Amino acid sequence: xxxxxxxxxxxxxxxxxxxxxxxxxxxxxxxxxxxxxxxxxxxxxxxxxxxxxxxxxxxxxxxxxxxxxxxxxxxxxxxxxxxxxxxxxxxxxxxxxxxxxxxxxxxxxxxxxxxxxxxxxxxxxxxxxxxxxxxxxxxxxxxxxxxxxxx
Numbered sequence: 001x002x003x004x005x006x007x008x009x010x011x012x013x014x015x016x017x018x019x020x021x022x023x024x025x026x027x028x029x030x031x032x033x034x035x036x037x038x039x040x041x042x043x044x045x046x047x048x049x050x051x052x053x054x055x056x057x058x059x060x061x062x063x064x065x066x067x068x069x070x071x072x073x074x075x076x077x078x079x080x081x082x083x084x085x086x087x088x089x090x091x092x093x094x095x096x097x098x099x100x101x102x103x104x105x106x107x108x109x110x111x112x113x114x115x116x117x118x119x120x121x122x123x124x125x126x127x128x129x130x131x132x133x134x135x136x137x138x139x140x141x142x143x144x145x146x147x148x149x150x151x
Contacts, residue, residue, distance in 0.1 A: 001029030002106055003023065015113060017033070036087045037086055087100065111147060113147055
């Protein structure tokens with residue numbers, strides 16, 4: 001079984017990461033920890049570019065490594081193989097995730113949190129989780145498991 005875990009490093013994503021690792025430990029297989037890194041978000045609708053530093057969440061290259069390394073460490077603790085993938089993309093993370101799944105062609109399951117760090121962007125860009133559920137379910141027929149965020 002090949003499980004894709006898109007992560008943004010948020011607390012909600014951590015719950016999904018832990019769930020995916022435990023599921024993979026029980027069922028066997030491999031996890032792909034995927035982080036989409038976009039240093040600048042472009043809101044085409046408004047023709048405005050918002051830099052992450054203006055929002056207090058500037059992300060550096062080392063931050064992206066920390067995010068996927070967290071999943072690797074969880075996997076190592078449970079004896080689960082974890083492959084890290086970082087995509088430097090532009091625009092909506094869901095579009096990059098969908099492209100990745102399409103290119104891979106052999107993803108069995110996607111495990112994701114219902115929300116992440118991008119609450120502000122959700123107003124403008126739409127929810128990554130919502131986009132994945134509708135697009136992947138409709139177009140690619142890949143099951144998406146949404147793990148509730150911790151209390």
